[in-house]
Amino acid sequence: MARIILLQIAAAFIVALVALLVSGLSAGLSALLGGLCCALPNAFFALRLLSSVRKPGGANPMNFFVGEFIKIALTIALMGAVVLFYPELNWLAFLAAFIVVMKSYLILLFRH
Numbered sequence: 598m599a600r601i602i603l604l605q606i607a608a609a610f611i612v613a614l615v616a617l618l619v620s621g622l623s624a625g626l627s628a629l630l631g632g633l634c635c636a637l638p639n640a641f642f643a644l645r646l647l648s649s650v651r652k653p654g655g656a657n658p659m660n661f662f663v664g665e666f667i668k669i670a671l672t673i674a675l676m677g678a679v680v681l682f683y684p685e686l687n688w689l690a691f692l693a694a695f696i697v698v699m700k701s702y703l704i705l706l707f708r709h
């Protein structure tokens with residue numbers, strides 16, 4: 598899980614750097630925020646699962662579903678906060694980075 602989270606954070610920074618170089622500061626910051634809107638809730642979810650596994654009695658399926666609900670709610674809240682508090686948002690960079698980070702785990706699937 599840690600490798601996937603680190604890969605997602607790295608992907609967020611890489612996409613932000615590319616957006617910065619191609620379209621400027623607003624796009625770079627928008628891309629970074631979009632990537633983090635995906636990576637941070639996933640990191641929270643992974644930590645929650647890890648802590649639930651270490652509790653007496655082991656993993657509980659309900660912990661997974663509650664964690665997934667919290668992850669989705671946190672993602673929506675973070676995206677809403679970015680839209681609300683960053684008026685110079687570059688939507689293309691923001692959504693592109695979100696999608697790239699969301700699908701970055703595919704890199705690990707196809708690694709030998």
